Amino acid sequence: MFNRSDSPIPPRGNGREETMIARGVKVEGDFVSEGDVTVEGEVTGSVRVTQHLRVGQGAAIRADVSAGEAVVAGIVQGNLQISGTLELLETSRVDGDVTTKVLSVAPGARVNGRISMADGEVPVSKEQKISVG
Amino acid sequence: MYLYLYDELAQERKHRREIFKIERRLCDLGITGVVERIGVFKPALQAIRREAKKGLSTIVVVGSDETIQEALNADLPSVVFGFIPLESHSRLAHLFDLPFGSAACDVLSARTVRTIDAGVLNGRRFIMGVTIPRVRAEILCEDRYRVRTEGEEQIDVFNLSSSKSGSVSVGDGFVDAIVRTYRRRWIFFRSEQRESSRFRLRSLTVTVPAPVGAFVDGALLEASEFRFSVAPHALRMIAGRAKAF
Numbered sequence: 001m002f003n004r005s006d007s008p009i010p011p012r013g014n015g016r017e018e019t020m021i022a023r024g025v026k027v028e029g030d031f032v033s034e035g036d037v038t039v040e041g042e043v044t045g046s047v048r049v050t051q052h053l054r055v056g057q058g059a060a061i062r063a064d065v066s067a068g069e070a071v072v073a074g075i076v077q078g079n080l081q082i083s084g085t086l087e088l089l090e091t092s093r094v095d096g097d098v099t100t101k102v103l104s105v106a107p108g109a110r111v112n113g114r115i116s117m118a119d120g121e122v123p124v125s126k127e128q129k130i131s132v133g
Numbered sequence: 134m135y136l137y138l139y140d141e142l143a144q145e146r147k148h149r150r151e152i153f154k155i156e157r158r159l160c161d162l163g164i165t166g167v168v169e170r171i172g173v174f175k176p177a178l179q180a181i182r183r184e185a186k187k188g189l190s191t192i193v194v195v196g197s198d199e200t201i202q203e204a205l206n207a208d209l210p211s212v213v214f215g216f217i218p219l220e221s222h223s224r225l226a227h228l229f230d231l232p233f234g235s236a237a238c239d240v241l242s243a244r245t246v247r248t249i250d251a252g253v254l255n256g257r258r259f260i261m262g263v264t265i266p267r268v269r270a271e272i273l274c275e276d277r278y279r280v281r282t283e284g285e286e287q288i289d290v291f292n293l294s295s296s297k298s299g300s301v302s303v304g305d306g307f308v309d310a311i312v313r314t315y316r317r318r319w320i321f322f323r324s325e326q327r328e329s330s331r332f333r334l335r336s337l338t339v340t341v342p343a344p345v346g347a348f349v350d351g352a353l354l355e356a357s358e359f360r361f362s363v364a365p366h367a368l369r370m371i372a373g374r375a376k377a378f
Contacts, residue, residue: 018331020330020331022330023328025281026281027279029279032277040328
């Protein structure tokens with residue numbers, strides 16, 4: 001989990017309720033959450049998170065993703081649409097187009113797709129086409 | 134009008150003295166009402182429905198957690214529920230900060246009413262949570278997505294969920310589903326590593342291949358399909374000042 005010492009992503013200390021998809025767990029379908037979400041397992045289908053999304057080092061998301069903010073250390077195969085800040089850590093790999101307002105890319109992070117930087121707020125789509133990987 | 138439901142525990146000989154103290158204290162506080170003695174042949178819901186026709190403002194269960202949980206299934210949104218616990222280890226008494234026996238009469242009299250969500254499992258309400266034992270299950274969340282695991286999982290569904298900060302959420306319209314999975318690992322010997330996933334949901338269906346016993350607020354319920362939902366702000370309970378939420 002993220003609070004382990006080997007995790008590259010520091011835990012969020014704001015005490016907000018959060019959804020956690022643990023290692024070894026696979027979520028299939030239209031995943032929607034109004035709170036913070038941490039993914040350590042696998043998600044296929046579509047992902048819509050209104051708050052903060054964290055994708056752990058061993059995690060894999062095969063879906064189009066929209067979120068308020070995101071920190072990625074794992075694999076995302078699909079388009080990323082982030083209305084706030086997107087942070088790609090050194091172990092991350094994104095195969096898809098990225099749309100975000102603020103972008104931070106660590107050395108070693110891999111992005112295979114177009115990157116669009118929006119001036120204003122990036123609209124987080126309510127309905128997305130599901131791309132199953 | 135107040136309705137007092139004395140369950141089988143309250144009718145036991147060992148509680149006779151405490152019942153006398155309760156009745157005297159209720160009289161002093163001016164909150165006496167109709168007393169119904171319930172049991173196997175006279176269920177709580179039957180007594181409540183009969184008295185509800187006469188007009189009820191408050192239903193007070195005197196006895197055990199199980200009885201108050203049964204009484205809460207009465208679909209009476211305007212009625213306030215109270216509880217006088219006669220079990221020393223009552224979990225609901227701890228949650229609502231209700232002292233044992235006659236001391237709870239003062240809490241009833243102070244009438245601090247809290248509105249809380251009710252969890253619903255297969256049409257039956259619960260307050261705290263449900264535990265489905267370790268089994269291979271199919272989990273469908275809000276009819277939108279499925280949660281799959283590699284092996285068996287234990288599923289806990291909480292209506293009143295506690296956060297990291299220690300606060301308990303009672304009226305957010307969600308249940309929290311904790312899915313505990315077990316991963317087998319070989320190092321020098323076989324060991325199991327437990328991982329927990331957490332989902333905040335408005336509805337959830339858990340299907341298991343054969344009927345299993347689940348614990349609903351401590352009471353056993355056997356089923357092969359567990360359909361969870363939330364009845365938002367469905368319960369009005371009298372609670373003490375130092376309640377857990």
